[in-house]
Amino acid sequence: MASTKPQKKFRKKILCIGAGYVGGPTMAMIALKCPDYIVTVVDINEDKINSWNSGKLPIFEPGLDEIVRKTRGKNLFFRTDIEQQIRDNDIIFVSVNTPTKTFGSGAGYAADLQFVEKTARLILENSTSPKIVIEKSTLPVKTALAMERILMSGKGRVKFEVLSNPEFMAEGSAIKDLENPDRVLIGSRETAGGIAARRLLVDIYARWVDTGKIITSNIWSSELSKLVANAFLAQRVSSINSISALCEKTDADISEVAKAVGTDSRIGGKFLVAGVGFGGSCFRKDILNLVYLCRFYGLQEVADYWESVVKINEYQQERFIINILGKMFNTLAGKKICVLGFAFKANTGDTRESPAIYITHRLLAECAEVVISDPKALENAAIVMADTTGKLSYEENPYEAVKGCHAIAILTEWSLYKELDYKKIFRAMAKPAFIFDGRNIIDHEKCYKIGFNVYPVGKPALSHFESRV
Ligand code: NAD
Numbered sequence: 232m233a234s235t236k237p238q239k240k241f242r243k244k245i246l247c248i249g250a251g252y253v254g255g256p257t258m259a260m261i262a263l264k265c266p267d268y269i270v271t272v273v274d275i276n277e278d279k280i281n282s283w284n285s286g287k288l289p290i291f292e293p294g295l296d297e298i299v300r301k302t303r304g305k306n307l308f309f310r311t312d313i314e315q316q317i318r319d320n321d322i323i324f325v326s327v328n329t330p331t332k333t334f335g336s337g338a339g340y341a342a343d344l345q346f347v348e349k350t351a352r353l354i355l356e357n358s359t360s361p362k363i364v365i366e367k368s369t370l371p372v373k374t375a376l377a378m379e380r381i382l383m384s385g386k387g388r389v390k391f392e393v394l395s396n397p398e399f400m401a402e403g404s405a406i407k408d409l410e411n412p413d414r415v416l417i418g419s420r421e422t423a424g425g426i427a428a429r430r431l432l433v434d435i436y437a438r439w440v441d442t443g444k445i446i447t448s449n450i451w452s453s454e455l456s457k458l459v460a461n462a463f464l465a466q467r468v469s470s471i472n473s474i475s476a477l478c479e480k481t482d483a484d485i486s487e488v489a490k491a492v493g494t495d496s497r498i499g500g501k502f503l504v505a506g507v508g509f510g511g512s513c514f515r516k517d518i519l520n521l522v523y524l525c526r527f528y529g530l531q532e533v534a535d536y537w538e539s540v541v542k543i544n545e546y547q548q549e550r551f552i553i554n555i556l557g558k559m560f561n562t563l564a565g566k567k568i569c570v571l572g573f574a575f576k577a578n579t580g581d582t583r584e585s586p587a588i589y590i591t592h593r594l595l596a597e598c599a600e601v602v603i604s605d606p607k608a609l610e611n612a613a614i615v616m617a618d619t620t621g622k623l624s625y626e627e628n629p630y631e632a633v634k635g636c637h638a639i640a641i642l643t644e645w646s647l648y649k650e651l652d653y654k655k656i657f658r659a660m661a662k663p664a665f666i667f668d669g670r671n672i673i674d675h676e677k678c679y680k681i682g683f684n685v686y687p688v689g690k691p692a693l694s695h696f697e698s699r700v
């Protein structure tokens with residue numbers, strides 16, 4: 232393992248606990264922008280750390296390999312000796328997972344904070360010098376209070392300052408987002424110690440982020456803003472998806488509606504792309520967490536309002552399946568369906584909460600045979616679908632995957648799917664051939680002319696026989 236011995240030449244020592252989708256890229260960016268700081272990332276998962284130290288990183292993220300190549304072994308280190316690293320570092324980011332609780336009180340809604348709490352206890356047990364502990368994970372508002380109470384239980388032996396610095400990067404564009412963020416948010420206690428710690432973190436980001444984009448706030452506002460930002464983004468997706476259902480009933484076109492609505496500068500055009508529903512590890516979990524918090528504080532109407540965002544997302548996925556079933560003559564049994572794209576969005580191999588998981592399960596439940604294709608997510612797809620029964624196979628090459636299929640369901644907006652030779656694909660498929668474009672990315676008119684029956688989301692269907700039925 233790489234040594235951290237030459238520490239004297241470094242001006243600051245930064246540790247991150249949790250080497251996942253957030254910990255890895257964010258620390259790689261700090262290491263790149265602050266060559267005079269030494270940045271160490273630790274994790275309990277030894278395989279993951281080995282992978283960060285290898286030629287094949289544990290996550291696919293455009294531009295990440297290059298940054299890791301430039302910094303790893305110089306001022307960026309991936310290690311498993313967590314306790315030692317806590318002793319050696321005074322600035323500690325906590326970037327562990329905060330999934331939805333699956334047990335006990337709040338199951339299905341509240342955040343499972345056991346990993347965060349274990350980290351706080353580990354920091355307390357191994358600290359002999361003052362530390363700044365930074366919440367990088369997405370956490371329910373008031374978590375910092377619990378962190379402080381655990382850290383202070385050492386009876387003032389060591390001084391701790393807790394900051395909140397939520398991460399707003401999106402997967403697939405993480406490097407771009409980290410390099411040029413819309414904003415960096417830093418929350419602290421408004422005490423002299425809190426303000427001093429906050430200033431120290433501002434100085435780190437100010438190495439490459441315009442100071443006008445570095446927002447400081449009280450610690451609770453910072454924690455809550457992260458949940459609210461995700462809830463607002465997801466709400467836009469659910470809003471446009473709900474309207475896509477109405478478009479399908481009225482021959483309006485959701486892309487035209489989104490453009491007309493989004494060009495109003497008060498509304499804005501981003502996050503108005505209708506599709507099969509949002510996925511990813513955070514939107515659902517963070518909204519449900521917000522719902523839980525609202526109910527906890529007795530705000531039932533507010534909770535119901537935000538829960539409806541998740542309900543529309545579930546409705547959109549189910550609607551997609553019901554449409555496939557209906558258009559394919561109400562039976563999928565024995566039919567072969569190619570799922571094109573399994574990642575929850577393009578440019579990532581991440582399949583967490585991907586709509587493709589639910590849709591594939593539903594196709595298998597209808598006794599269809601499913602072939603999954605994806606340029607980056609097949610390994611994760613196989614893991615997530617491992618316990619599934621039914622006829623399921625994996626094929627990276629889309630031309631092989633579609634052979635003998637009755638239908639294609641496009642579930643991820645990989646740009647390569649726009650460029651495919653759909654004439655060749657049509658020839659390889661069973662007839663009548665169907666395309667259900669869950670991301671509205673292919674040329675629908677062209678595919679219709681080739682002979683496909685084309686069903687986009689929120690747009691008129693292009694069917695060769697429907698008008699005659
Ligand atoms: P992840 O599951 O990819 O990574 C978390 C890592 O923490 C895992 O590797 C796990 O082994 C490690 N870990 C857990 N307990 C540990 C412990 N006690 N000591 C050391 N390591 C430990 O999760 P992620 O996607 O990186 O998300 C982390 C947090 O950031 C979550 O709160 C998430 O909501 C938030 N977030 C995620 C994204 C994203 O795009 N994935 C973006 C913004 C914020």
Ligand code: UGA
Binds near residue numbers: 401461502503514577
């Ligand atoms: C999202 C937020 O965008 C980040 O700011 C946040 O940091 C992150 O969650 C997090 O906290 O984890 P991410 O989930 O990686 O990032 O990806 P998004 O680009 O937000 O997409 C989420 C889902 O919404 C995807 O399934 C995507 O396909 C879908 N989506 C997005 C749409 O269906 N339509 C849109 O217009 C936009």
